[in-house]
Amino acid sequence: MSQPSDKWSSEAYSAAAGFVPKLTTTVLSYLAPKPTDKILDIGCGDGPLTAQIAASLPRGQILGLDASASFIQTAQDKNSSQNCNFKLQDCRRVAECAEAVDGSWDKVFSNAALHWILRDPSTRDAVFKDIHSALKPGGAFVFEMGGKGNVEAVHATILSVLVANGISLSTAREACPWFFPSNVWMTQQLQKSGFEVEKCELEYRPTKCTAKSADGSGGLEGWVKLMGAEMLNVVEENKRGDIVRQVCDVLETVVTREEDGSQFLNYVRLRAVARKI
Numbered sequence: 001m002s003q004p005s006d007k008w009s010s011e012a013y014s015a016a017a018g019f020v021p022k023l024t025t026t027v028l029s030y031l032a033p034k035p036t037d038k039i040l041d042i043g044c045g046d047g048p049l050t051a052q053i054a055a056s057l058p059r060g061q062i063l064g065l066d067a068s069a070s071f072i073q074t075a076q077d078k079n080s081s082q083n084c085n086f087k088l089q090d091c092r093r094v095a096e097c098a099e100a101v102d103g104s105w106d107k108v109f110s111n112a113a114l115h116w117i118l119r120d121p122s123t124r125d126a127v128f129k130d131i132h133s134a135l136k137p138g139g140a141f142v143f144e145m146g147g148k149g150n151v152e153a154v155h156a157t158i159l160s161v162l163v164a165n166g167i168s169l170s171t172a173r174e175a176c177p178w179f180f181p182s183n184v185w186m187t188q189q190l191q192k193s194g195f196e197v198e199k200c201e202l203e204y205r206p207t208k209c210t211a212k213s214a215d216g217s218g219g220l221e222g223w224v225k226l227m228g229a230e231m232l233n234v235v236e237e238n239k240r241g242d243i244v245r246q247v248c249d250v251l252e253t254v255v256t257r258e259e260d261g262s263q264f265l266n267y268v269r270l271r272a273v274a275r276k277i
């Protein structure tokens with residue numbers, strides 16, 4: 001199983017998609033942390049959201065797992081505390097982390113990470129099995145991720161621009177790093193993995209791009225470069241800037257709002273609360 005290359009850095013993430021750990025009011029209300037909860041955070045990134053949850057666990061603890069060495073280093077430097085710890089772990093194989101799958105966790109949480117982690121169909125069942133093993137009986141798996149139709153304009157445009165530049169459609173699709181399931185798919189997957197599904201919903205949530213920046217790390221351009229990196233990597237490095245420009249040019253009239261020139265990506269969020277039976 002190949003390791004994801006580490007494209008993440010706190011600076012690039014905050015410039016291109018700083019809203020991701022912030023637009024979490026609903027999923028946090030579903031998590032409803034209790035002061036003594038022991039919570040596992042799957043794909044925790046650089047950890048500000050994990051630390052925010054830790055603040056509501058005065059007698060509990062949270063452990064964040066992520067496959068990005070850069071993010072885990074930042075999380076440990078900036079966001080760890082006595083009840084908030086981080087560990088480098090590819091969450092396609094959570095079972096490698098013995099303390100994570102010991103059946104002692106009250107809740108497993110995840111925000112904006114499972115659509116990356118579940119990309120490879122061959123490792124999906126194991127991800128759900130390991131999360132199930134992590135939880136106490138009756139424990140809750142509470143998450144938000146990209147759902148069916150998420151960022152579909154930008155997704156289709158990157159595919160189309162790659163094809164227009166001589167890449168085969170199958171190569172472009174293969175490089176897509178995301179899996180955006182429907183709530184029907186997710187409900188069935190959770191049920192077959194031993195969970196009782198309390199909620200599984202899709203929300204259409206158009207989301208304003210971050211501010212454009214002179215160095216190209218912000219706005220739509222920054223988003224395409226960071227989130228679409230695996231797809232851009234199918235062309236030679238010296239052509240990637242031009243591909244990003246073509247993608248942004250095509251999207252210009254699709255994502256820009258006439259009233260103020262702001263640009264919005266059509267996020268679709270899939271949120272669920274599932275209980276270990």
Ligand SMILES: C[S@@+](CC[C@H](N)C(=O)[O-])C[C@H]1O[C@@H](n2cnc3c(N)ncnc32)[C@H](O)[C@@H]1O
Nearest residue numbers: 021043044045066067068090091111112113116
């Ligand atoms: C958009 S970020 C979300 C981070 C954080 N949860 C937040 O809300 O800001 C997606 C995260 O998924 C992580 N990720 C992607 N594939 C992963 C894998 N196989 N195992 C663990 N983490 C993974 C990335 O490293 C990144 O930190």
